[in-house]
Amino acid sequence: MNRYKSLQQFLNPHFKGDNYQLAAITGDASFRRYFRVNAGDESYIVMDSDPSKLDNTPYVELNKVFSEHGFKLPKILQADEKQGFFLLSDLGNTHLADLLGDEDRILHYKHLIKLSAQWAQIPPAQHMKVFDNDFLQFELSIFTDWLITEFLQLSVSVTQYQLWQQACQILIGNALAQPVVTVHRDFHSRNIMRTGHQWAIIDYQDAVQGPVCYDLVSLLRDCYFQLPKEELNDLLDYAFAEFNAEGLIAETSFSEFKQWFDLTGVQRHLKAAGIFCRLKLRDGKSGYLTNILPTLHYICDVSKEYPALIELSHWIEDHIIPLTEQRLRQEIR
Structure with a gap:
């Protein structure tokens, strides 16, 4: 007051x-x-x-x-x-999230892929942190600290700890292997607005220097909206061509680009699942609980495609998701 x-x-x-x-x-x-x-x-x-x-x-x-x-x-x-x-x-009330049922949805995404490629080329500036090893370790710890330990009240076994550490090293290595660009960090449907005939960007204050695929993951593997698989694949092809044309991923094959994209998504969604739990437990915001399970399923679906992450996928699918479902049922009562 x-x-x-x-x-x-x-x-x-x-x-x-x-x-x-x-x-x-x-x-x-x-x-x-x-x-x-x-x-x-x-x-x-x-x-x-x-x-x-x-x-x-x-x-x-x-x-x-x-x-x-x-x-x-x-x-x-x-x-x-x-x-x-x-x-x-005042930029108005219309977010990308409000336009995802439009017949022009693919066109919206293509415009925003171009916009993200332009954003990526902004020179480094003061107050942009660097997505280095320590930063990535901290982001991944949000999953174990807030979802595993605080939300589910679980103790991790030695075997689970080892598979977690191995997965973290793979995900961190994937992020650090990519060209470093300017990253918005939350370039998703709730932070992109349509005002007049322009796209406007909000919630930009956490921008960093980081992996070239990070904002693309935020956009195309949005925690709040799941693109149909065919549309996602078409847009990923489009992004590969656009990023190449802008000189962001020189001498990179599509398969390498897709792996960067996929594993960056796993890292980001692990962090996001932990943040949704933190918002409930620390900040008293329950509105994000419904996003936890879709985010965990994203992680499982993508991890299954990469042999080095199969064990992570099994752990989350066989243990973490059922316990999360149980805890969420308790929250609804």
């Missing part, structure tokens, strides 16, 4: 005594809160990002970087960085 009052005090000078209405916008998977501000015929977004919980410097600085390179992002109209309040331009 105190922050809400402070937020109003932040907004009052901007509107100079004019009436305005605040309406909460739900669905963000972080500590940030968003509100739509309506004042007469104008609308804005206000972001509440408590600096005691989040470092807002990357949000501000990377906004400049990506905007200067021609990408459509929310404009920061007014900011109180000390308190963590930001008044932003």
